[in-house]
Amino acid sequence: MGSYNVEPTVTKNPLNPEEFRRQAHLVVDFLADYYSNIEKYPVCSQVEPGYLTKTMPESAPLQPEPIETILQDVHKHIIPGITHWQSPGFFGYFQSNGSTGNFLGEMLLTGFNTVGFNWLASPAATELEMVVMEWLLKLLQLPKSFSFCSDGGGVIHGSTCESFVCTLIAAREKKLNKFGTKRDDLGKFVVYCSDQTHFSLQKACQVVGINPDNVRSIETKKCMNFRLSNDALSSVIESDVRAGLIPLYACLTIGTTPTTAVDPLITLTDVAKRFDIWVHVDAAYAGSACICPEFRHFLDGIEGVNSFSFNPHKWFLTTLDCCCLWVRDRNDLTRGLSTNPELLKNKASDDKEVVDYKDWQIALSRRFRAMKLWMVIRTYGVTGLQDVIRKHVNLAKRFESLLVADNRFEVVVPRNFATVCFRIISPLALATRVSSDNGEDDSNRLTRTLLESLNGSGLVYMTHAVIDGIYVIRVAIGATLVEETHVNMLWDMVQEHVSDLLAKYVHII
Amino acid sequence: MGSYNVEPTVTKNPLNPEEFRRQAHLVVDFLADYYSNIEKYPVCSQVEPGYLTKTMPESAPLQPEPIETILQDVHKHIIPGITHWQSPGFFGYFQSNGSTGNFLGEMLLTGFNTVGFNWLASPAATELEMVVMEWLLKLLQLPKSFSFCSDGGGVIHGSTCESFVCTLIAAREKKLNKFGTKRDDLGKFVVYCSDQTHFSLQKACQVVGINPDNVRSIETKKCMNFRLSNDALSSVIESDVRAGLIPLYACLTIGTTPTTAVDPLITLTDVAKRFDIWVHVDAAYAGSACICPEFRHFLDGIEGVNSFSFNPHKWFLTTLDCCCLWVRDRNDLTRGLSTNPELLKNKASDDKEVVDYKDWQIALSRRFRAMKLWMVIRTYGVTGLQDVIRKHVNLAKRFESLLVADNRFEVVVPRNFATVCFRIISPLALATRVSSDNGEDDSNRLTRTLLESLNGSGLVYMTHAVIDGIYVIRVAIGATLVEETHVNMLWDMVQEHVSDLLAKYVHII
Incomplete structure (x- = not known):
């Protein structure tokens, strides 16, 4: 590893203010474009295990590389491996919803680095x-x-x-x-x-x-x-x-x-x-x-x-x-x-x-960390923050009411906030109007298949829970960019996928 | 607290890409200017306990505030309360040295927020x-x-x-x-x-x-x-x-x-x-x-x-x-x-x-976090990172040799890296050429006073350690912006302050 022992090169100070300004402006635009285009990416990354380790060089680069090259690599190699938590199609786990105010706070706290x-x-x-x-x-x-x-x-x-x-x-x-x-x-x-x-x-x-x-x-x-x-x-x-x-x-x-x-x-x-x-x-x-x-x-x-x-x-x-x-x-x-x-x-x-x-x-x-929280509260104000919560809750209410009105689905627990837990009621259970063991198992299996099929589309991402033996799809509505149109799209997709699924199911039994 | 219960206002999405772009560019310039002007601020904050709690409103603002207002407040209220770890006059604790490459990595990881x-x-x-x-x-x-x-x-x-x-x-x-x-x-x-x-x-x-x-x-x-x-x-x-x-x-x-x-x-x-x-x-x-x-x-x-x-x-x-x-x-x-x-x-x-x-x-x-480390390594390369280490070590070597050549000082332990631990040898100890208890105590007292007087200037900041009963000033050289000129300034200050101090001391005994 003696190859690391090379002569010093003359470089600018790594905090040279004008170089900082130039490069940071580039990344601002990179990220603004990322948010503009975020719906073009599959919400959940589709890569296979080891995808990046295969691509990256085995050792650290000896010489400095320009930011333009590095950003190209972010685009080519990192973004495909990201699950886009900021996408409006992200309904998984619980959201972690960023904002401009927060981003500015992170910039300042990183810049000061106290x-x-x-x-x-x-x-x-x-x-x-x-x-x-x-x-x-x-x-x-x-x-x-x-x-x-x-x-x-x-x-x-x-x-x-x-x-x-x-x-x-x-x-x-x-x-x-x-x-x-x-x-x-x-x-x-x-x-x-x-x-x-x-x-x-x-x-x-x-x-x-x-x-x-x-x-x-x-x-x-x-x-x-x-x-x-x-x-x-x-x-x-x-x-x-x-x-x-x-x-x-x-x-x-x-x-x-x-x-x-x-x-x-x-x-x-x-x-x-x-x-x-x-x-x-x-x-x-x-x-x-x-x-x-x-x-x-x-x-x-x-x-x-x-x-x-x-x-x-x-x-x-x-x-x-x-x-x-x-x-x-x-x-x-x-x-x-x-x-x-x-x-x-x-x-x-x-x-x-x-x-x-x-x-x-x-x-x-x-x-x-207080810096980002302070920036968020001042940038949006209490009313702005309440608006965001209420918007997500109202979207969840609407999605819940669509599920309730469709007898193929069960909302398994009453919604308290902006997360809806639902499952498919298997036609067998529906037909017999009892929750037989078979009906339960079928419901779990069908619901799991529905989740896989929805996530496989790349347009949305949700995760699951198993409660009291019941497999449910969790729809956590709370990405910052989510709007009514995305929840409508989700509902259209759910209906379409469940129809396909039940058609096959009926065919099988 | 019913006053928080107000009607929703219509606002842009908090991740609206164009608003993100505009505001983030503002903060990039704010920080680039901060680095340009960093030597104008006292390195260690001079505020009194409670300075900010007295100034800030007692409750969160109800309405959104523009970024321009918030940045003015950062300038007016936050910066005076910051100890400037990125200042080239910062020699305290151990440094935490940022860089443009790191900052870009933090921007990306915050932006993706996976x-x-x-x-x-x-x-x-x-x-x-x-x-x-x-x-x-x-x-x-x-x-x-x-x-x-x-x-x-x-x-x-x-x-x-x-x-x-x-x-x-x-x-x-x-x-x-x-x-x-x-x-x-x-x-x-x-x-x-x-x-x-x-x-x-x-x-x-x-x-x-x-x-x-x-x-x-x-x-x-x-x-x-x-x-x-x-x-x-x-x-x-x-x-x-x-x-x-x-x-x-x-x-x-x-x-x-x-x-x-x-x-x-x-x-x-x-x-x-x-x-x-x-x-x-x-x-x-x-x-x-x-x-x-x-x-x-x-x-x-x-x-x-x-x-x-x-x-x-x-x-x-x-x-x-x-x-x-x-x-x-x-x-x-x-x-x-x-x-x-x-x-x-x-x-x-x-x-x-x-x-x-x-x-x-x-x-x-x-x-x-890997994002920022990856950006740092690629932006500077192995050679660039080695250069930074060697530059700091060489500056510390130089500072150590200046201390060694001046019989008013003792370098208490041999320098291994880029941190120098020194103290004043009290004239009493020097005169008797033995490390009497009195000489020791005087050395400690003088060294502590020197540190307080140097830090009080606002131009530099160092911290102390007590080892085996010996009070030492630690000079950790490693702020990204530090150059030879800053270490020369520190040495000039040390000589000036110690001369004043010893003049008073001789006057007292």
């Missing part, structure tokens, strides 16, 4: 984050106890999983600290959730060393719309207590990933309180909707919880990574996450005049 | 990461066992702390799995490092539930240039084993944060091997230098370790967040971090044809 581990390292980064988190607290009508004006506070994490990890540590250290639980008892701690809770919780438990056998994934039922029942929760906790285990933490969800189910906070937090359990509310997807007064009721009972998080990087016109977490007592969070090395000692921190966000998260370093 | 948790969710994101990690593996001459072609592989994390957490989990689960250690024995696991190791390791241990009493921070000495000694390591481990504890993990550092010390890998890994300890090498800062053949010897012995990480977001023209981690056995890493939820099931994953990076990190979601 490393805001503590206040001193870049005061604006810390203070803007505090400002934005207080704005959002008011917008979501979160309890005042979550505010910096009280004992609480908010922080921007990279992901819900990070918020799980940090609040699990907070709960663990609080229990160890307050109740004199011994560190040897760590193996007795138990965490509660439902079988609809995001699987990141399981992973977060694994990260912080909770015994995997002590994560209770409590069964939910279709008749309860997949909400966690307080009776079920109580009885599981009681049985653990009888077994000498220590209830530690419960995760409740507003808008679960499979079906956007909403766990009832009021009754469940009552149960948790009886056993002195830390309650975290994960509203990753649906939290954004709660800025509209007509959806705020889904957060009723939030006063009774210890922490709350939602992801602007899903449905708040903000790109990855941006998860907002609030806690009722910031000391709970910082107890387990603080460090105080000599290297970072400074007067403002020593005097406790400032927030040092390194003590609110896993990593030391942190990007200036 | 959420690449698994291969299918955006194949290009996964495959480009694999390509780039193999390029870097070759460039750093890492062992072939770390390659995807063998049992290893590389992944981009957000921070070194995340790499610590994930490799600690890998070590823990391997121990539990392979040796049948019981989960009840978790409290017996011990982690080893030196008193120079980055404090993030302590935090990572706390995160994964290692007993804080079981993290051994082994003392280093000035006479050993603050390198971890294998005798010290052996004897601490032996004593733990005798006490019935279980040695788990050791972190060795190439380029420690206080002084850029280099732990000797060859002898230390021999010790670790005897006790079957997972060895992680943290080369966060100095790893980048090892792409130059003349620095590669610092990695000698890397064949004997389990995992290795370095941060392109320090000294590789790449902005936050970007930490590259390689492991010798990818199954070790994924054993403790894998999840397999129904929602993400797909043929490519089921057939094990692809890498699903969600199983290599803490979070599920991940940004397309």
Whole structure:
């Protein structure tokens, strides 16, 4: 590998402002054109595993290459391998919807590239984050106890999983600290959730060393719309207590990933309180909707919880990574996450005049993420953000009503937000008007085939869930560019594909 | 808060391509001008705690605001609160040096905003990461066992702390799995490092539930240039084993944060091997230098370790967040971090044809970080990147030689890379030619005062370390825009300020 040992070449400074200006303008136009043409690309990438590794050179290039060449390669090699999350035909997983305001914020935060581990390292980064988190607290009508004006506070994490990890540590250290639980008892701690809770919780438990056998994934039922029942929760906790285990933490969800189910906070937090359990509310997807007064009721009972998080990087016109977490007592969070090395000692921190966000998260370093959230909120305003939510909800309502009016389909759970879960009712089940095992299996098989056939078109992309044994297609309406015409197109396609499918089916039976 | 409940307004789509184009061009010019003018701003922000919270409105704006207004506010309110990490006068902490190539990569990855948790969710994101990690593996001459072609592989994390957490989990689960250690024995696991190791390791241990009493921070000495000694390591481990504890993990550092010390890998890994300890090498800062053949010897012995990480977001023209981690056995890493939820099931994953990076990190979601690293490597080429490293090292060499030639200063540890640690020798110590306690204290006090006085000028910014009781000024030379003229300016300032300081000092005694 001695070939890397070559003579230095004379080049411009890599941050030469005029070269920066020239090249960045090129990429702006590249991306504006990408958005203009985005509907021409298959939504889900059609490449085969290994497509890029086969194409790319095996070693890094020795010499600099011009931006024009690199952009040609992006077009030729990268774009075909991208699943276009910003496409209006993207209805998969949950959306991660970007926006111009967000993009400008990302440009600025990347351009400044401050490393805001503590206040001193870049005061604006810390203070803007505090400002934005207080704005959002008011917008979501979160309890005042979550505010910096009280004992609480908010922080921007990279992901819900990070918020799980940090609040699990907070709960663990609080229990160890307050109740004199011994560190040897760590193996007795138990965490509660439902079988609809995001699987990141399981992973977060694994990260912080909770015994995997002590994560209770409590069964939910279709008749309860997949909400966690307080009776079920109580009885599981009681049985653990009888077994000498220590209830530690419960995760409740507003808008679960499979079906956007909403766990009832009021009754469940009552149960948790009886056993002195830390309650975290994960509203990753649906939290954004709660800025509209007509959806705020889904957060009723939030006063009774210890922490709350939602992801602007899903449905708040903000790109990855941006998860907002609030806690009722910031000391709970910082107890387990603080460090105080000599290297970072400074007067403002020593005097406790400032927030040092390194003590609110896993990593030391942190990007200036508040910048993009601040840009989004100012660029669109509260009314603009509410408009976006309402537009998507109305599109989902319309799509749901079309499904309901067509007896070949079942909307499997009532829609709460802008995600619709549906399936085909198999003609066999329809004919016998009972949900026989065969009918069920046929419905699952047909629905899976429909999903594959729709996604195969390249015009749309959706994903699936299996709930209570039922295979459903999830239609998450929330890409920024989605308009009524795209939902109409989706409905036309669904009808066309299902007709073909059922024609073949009838032919077979 | 009913005031948020207002009628929808009609606005353009938040990703309208022409509006995107217009506004993004504005911000490109804003940032190019920022870089042109960066030397006009005080390097370290001079604001007081609370400066921004006092200025900003208490609630989010109801109506959209034009980008021109927002950019004015960035200029007026944000820039004064920024510590300018991209300024050529920034010599603090370790640099985080951005570049045009990196910026273009960040633009593209933000613009595409793919959420690449698994291969299918955006194949290009996964495959480009694999390509780039193999390029870097070759460039750093890492062992072939770390390659995807063998049992290893590389992944981009957000921070070194995340790499610590994930490799600690890998070590823990391997121990539990392979040796049948019981989960009840978790409290017996011990982690080893030196008193120079980055404090993030302590935090990572706390995160994964290692007993804080079981993290051994082994003392280093000035006479050993603050390198971890294998005798010290052996004897601490032996004593733990005798006490019935279980040695788990050791972190060795190439380029420690206080002084850029280099732990000797060859002898230390021999010790670790005897006790079957997972060895992680943290080369966060100095790893980048090892792409130059003349620095590669610092990695000698890397064949004997389990995992290795370095941060392109320090000294590789790449902005936050970007930490590259390689492991010798990818199954070790994924054993403790894998999840397999129904929602993400797909043929490519089921057939094990692809890498699903969600199983290599803490979070599920991940940004397309490979894009910026790929852009950096192609834009500058290997030779361009080596040039940057060598330029900074040569500037540091020059600064060191100026200090050495001036008997008022001591270079406290020999410079390994581009960071120089120096202090004032107090005239008292100089006069008596012994390092009396008084002389030591005076040196510390004088050096601290010098640092405060230099930073107070606003023209430069440096930070400090305390090693073996000695207070040193750290000069980390590595901002992208730094040129010889800035280092000359720094030297002129140091001489001027120290002359003033010593004049006062002599006056006092």
